[in-house]
Amino acid sequence: MPEAKNTRSASVHIGYDGRVHKTYRDNRADERMRTEVAVLEHLGKQGCPFVPKLIEVDWEKRKIVTSNCGTRVQHLSDKKIKGLFAQLEKYGVRHEDPFLRNITYRNTDGQFCLIDFEFATLLDHPEVSLKPDLPDDLEAQDG
Numbered sequence: 001m002p003e004a005k006n007t008r009s010a011s012v013h014i015g016y017d018g019r020v021h022k023t024y025r026d027n028r029a030d031e032r033m034r035t036e037v038a039v040l041e042h043l044g045k046q047g048c049p050f051v052p053k054l055i056e057v058d059w060e061k062r063k064i065v066t067s068n069c070g071t072r073v074q075h076l077s078d079k080k081i082k083g084l085f086a087q088l089e090k091y092g093v094r095h096e097d098p099f100l101r102n103i104t105y106r107n108t109d110g111q112f113c114l115i116d117f118e119f120a121t122l123l124d125h126p127e128v129s130l131k132p133d134l135p136d137d138l139e140a141q142d143g
Helices: 031-047 077-091
Strands: 003-006 012-014 020-024 052-060 063-066 103-106 111-114 123-131
Touching: 020 031, 031 052, 031 063, 031 123
Parallel strands: none
Antiparallel strands: 003 012, 012 020, 020 063, 052 063, 103 111
16 A cells, blocks of 8 residues: 555554555654544534544544545645634534645545544544644644
C-alpha cells in the first residue's frame, strides 16, 4: 500500500481498493484511537456527508480503516477553513485541530471533507475529547 502520511503518532496508507488504513502509535495511541472511533461512529449515525466512513476497527493492531475522502487540500482561505469546521458543529462535534492539513477534496462530488478526529470533542459528551494544547503554528511544523 502506498504511504499517505507517516508521523510519530500515526501512519496512514491508502489501500489499492482506495480505503484509508490508519495505524496509531506512541504512548497515547489507545486514547487517540478511542476518540477517533467514537467521533466517526457518532458522525456516521448523524449522516454527516463530509467525513470518512468508519469501515473497520482492529483494537489489537491499533488500526482503523475508513473510506477515502479525496486528496489533501494545499490552499484555502482562512474564511473557508473556519466555515468548514463550523459546519461540523451542526453534527455535534468540535474538531479541535482545525487546520488545512485536516481538509481533503473529494473529486467525485466536489465536496471538501474533514479528516483526523483523534483530538475531537463530542459536544454532548465532552469527556470524549483529547483536545491538544498545541500552538496555532503547529500546522507549519506538521508535514
